[in-house]
Amino acid sequence: MTAAPVGVPTTETPTGAFDPALPYRLSSSVSVRPESFGALVYDFHTRRLSFLKTKPLVHVVQALEHHDDVHGALVDAGVAEPDRDQYLRALAGLARAGTITQRPITQGETP
Amino acid sequence: MKLVEHFTHGLTSPICLTWELTYACNLSCVHCLSSSGRRDPNELSTAEAKAVIDELQRMQVFYVNIGGGEPTVRSDFWELLDYAIAHDVGVKFSTNGVKLDEARAAQLAATDYVDVQISLDGATAEVNDHVRGPGSYDTAIRAMENLYEAGFGQFKISVVVTRQNVGQLDDFKAIADRYGAQLRITRLRPSGRGADSWDELHPTQAQQRQLYDWLVARGEDVLTGDSFFHLSAYGQELPGLNLCGAGRVVCLIDPVGDVYACPFAIHDQFLAGNVRSEGGFREVWQHSELFGELRGPQSGGACTKCSHYDACQGGCMAAKFFTGLPLDGPDPECVLGNGETALAKLEMDTVIPKPSLDHSHRKTRGERKDGGPVPLTLSVRRPDKACDSDPLAGEGRRLPAGVRVN
Amino acid sequence: MADPTTDQETPLVEETLVEEVSIDGMCGVY
Numbered sequence: 001m002t003a004a005p006v007g008v009p010t011t012e013t014p015t016g017a018f019d020p021a022l023p024y025r026l027s028s029s030v031s032v033r034p035e036s037f038g039a040l041v042y043d044f045h046t047r048r049l050s051f052l053k054t055k056p057l058v059h060v061v062q063a064l065e066h067h068d069d070v071h072g073a074l075v076d077a078g079v080a081e082p083d084r085d086q087y088l089r090a091l092a093g094l095a096r097a098g099t100i101t102q103r104p105i106t107q108g109e110t111p
Numbered sequence: 112m113k114l115v116e117h118f119t120h121g122l123t124s125p126i127c128l129t130w131e132l133t134y135a136c137n138l139s140c141v142h143c144l145s146s147s148g149r150r151d152p153n154e155l156s157t158a159e160a161k162a163v164i165d166e167l168q169r170m171q172v173f174y175v176n177i178g179g180g181e182p183t184v185r186s187d188f189w190e191l192l193d194y195a196i197a198h199d200v201g202v203k204f205s206t207n208g209v210k211l212d213e214a215r216a217a218q219l220a221a222t223d224y225v226d227v228q229i230s231l232d233g234a235t236a237e238v239n240d241h242v243r244g245p246g247s248y249d250t251a252i253r254a255m256e257n258l259y260e261a262g263f264g265q266f267k268i269s270v271v272v273t274r275q276n277v278g279q280l281d282d283f284k285a286i287a288d289r290y291g292a293q294l295r296i297t298r299l300r301p302s303g304r305g306a307d308s309w310d311e312l313h314p315t316q317a318q319q320r321q322l323y324d325w326l327v328a329r330g331e332d333v334l335t336g337d338s339f340f341h342l343s344a345y346g347q348e349l350p351g352l353n354l355c356g357a358g359r360v361v362c363l364i365d366p367v368g369d370v371y372a373c374p375f376a377i378h379d380q381f382l383a384g385n386v387r388s389e390g391g392f393r394e395v396w397q398h399s400e401l402f403g404e405l406r407g408p409q410s411g412g413a414c415t416k417c418s419h420y421d422a423c424q425g426g427c428m429a430a431k432f433f434t435g436l437p438l439d440g441p442d443p444e445c446v447l448g449n450g451e452t453a454l455a456k457l458e459m460d461t462v463i464p465k466p467s468l469d470h471s472h473r474k475t476r477g478e479r480k481d482g483g484p485v486p487l488t489l490s491v492r493r494p495d496k497a498c499d500s501d502p503l504a505g506e507g508r509r510l511p512a513g514v515r516v517n
Numbered sequence: 518m519a520d521p522t523t524d525q526e527t528p529l530v531e532e533t534l535v536e537e538v539s540i541d542g543m544c545g546v547y
Binding site for chain 1: 117120121122123124126171173174199201224
Binding site: 048049050051052053054057086087090093094097 | 532534539
């Protein structure tokens with residue numbers, strides 16, 4: 001999270017259930033801190049703290065913004081096929097918590 | 112792998128960092144864990160405090176708990192608050208409310224990433240002021256009213272559970288509800304001045320059970336700072352980490368920059384380093400010898416054979432230390448009574464550690480309700496004459512009893 | 518919502534990859 005004098009909450013509106021065919025990204029109010037086992041994730045807006053318990057999961061959430069869909073990020077992070085369902089469930093949970101959000105499918109991001 | 116096992120490898124940064132900004136305080140609560148009252152002549156300057164904040168930002172410490180003493184009596188408090196928030200460090204500050212007038216309440220209501228916690232140890236003035244001093248209840252309630260009226264939103268009310276207030280838990284909840292606040296109850300430890308008032312204030316075994324039952328039944332939206340994990344041995348584990356996080360997940364930065372494993376363990380035995388030394392806070396957190404030891408496997412001693420060890424992990428390190436108990440044994444408030452047994456068995460000549468520092472107001476220090484011997488406080492710091500005067504000279508409330516200046 | 522519980526024994530279900538912890542759920546003072 002870059003320093004904002006007064007945090008403006010993200011204006012992304014929930015657009016329904018987690019859909020791995022869509023593009024996602026980390027919410028702007030979230031800070032990710034790498035740890036030996038994975039990462040700590042803190043949402044400055046909701047004040048919730050989560051542990052991402054594997055390094056590949058960290059890689060996935062950070063890769064989301066570079067891919068047109070969630071599956072692409074899973075491939076990028078080298079998540080093996082048999083594990084992907086588990087990862088998708090974890091990502092769905094992160095979406096419900098607001099840690100990751102859908103990205104608009106247009107050229108150029110909204111600020 | 113259980114989450115807690117990950118902590119043994121050490122975290123990049125603490126999760127729950129407590130930063131005591133000053134030892135100065137307008138009150139003299141009888142159980143003060145930091146023995147606060149008078150400012151220390153060697154406290155971090157504004158510039159040094161900002162340098163610490165810069166470090167916390169680099170370390171991605173998300174959030175810092177600021178306390179003291181009374182942090183708002185530092186004249187640079189509001190400047191430091193804004194500085195932290197502007198540098199990606201969220202702040203929750205703990206206060207007795209003395210400075211939270213309508214203007215400050217309005218200012219806080221307009222500030223994001225700041226949380227306010229008002230200390231209260233009785234749901235009535237009678238119970239509260241017995242511990243915190245005459246007028247302190249009114250000060251706290253007034254601050255709550257100001258925050259509520261200003262539309263601050265959900266602030267916190269923090270209560271230290273004592274023998275005298277454990278019957279008021281529902282009343283505390285009602286006060287919190289009235290002001291739209293969240294209730295937080297925490298455990299009394301025999302730390303700081305708490306060592307002297309421990310015998311009178313700490314809950315009885317029966318009351319611990321009462322407290323546990325209340326938490327299970329009504330504690331859904333009540334915070335505990337994970338301080339009652341020793342009660343998990345009664346049955347269902349309480350929510351939280353359920354282990355001592357000292358040096359692993361939490362630590363303290365004190366007003367002179369000393370880093371201790373835990374705010375309840377202000378003693379040379381738990382001193383890891385100082386932020387003023389080479390490498391600053393990060394060096395201490397990541398590489399101090401003490402923290403390395405605390406992060407290694409701990410000996411639970413006889414406790415490991417207990418069927419409840421998984422739930423209580425031997426309890427609170429500071430509670431054991433300041434009651435003279437060995438760290439690899441039961442907590443003094445072990446719900447099975449093993450702590451009481453151990454206390455009774457302590458040798459007559461057992462030296463009970465005293466806190467290394469005592470910044471109490473002169474009138475408070477040495478007073479003992481039982482008429483026992485006045486404890487000698489050996490100080491390695493030469494007191495600065497300037498600090499013998501009232502830290503609030505010219506501002507704020509004076510202690511009702513007056514502070515005698517030598 | 519992430520699963521907030523810690524595992525007591527080897528789970529029959531898979532272990533969750535995300536665990537949420539209360540920032541107040543650490544034994545700090547304040």
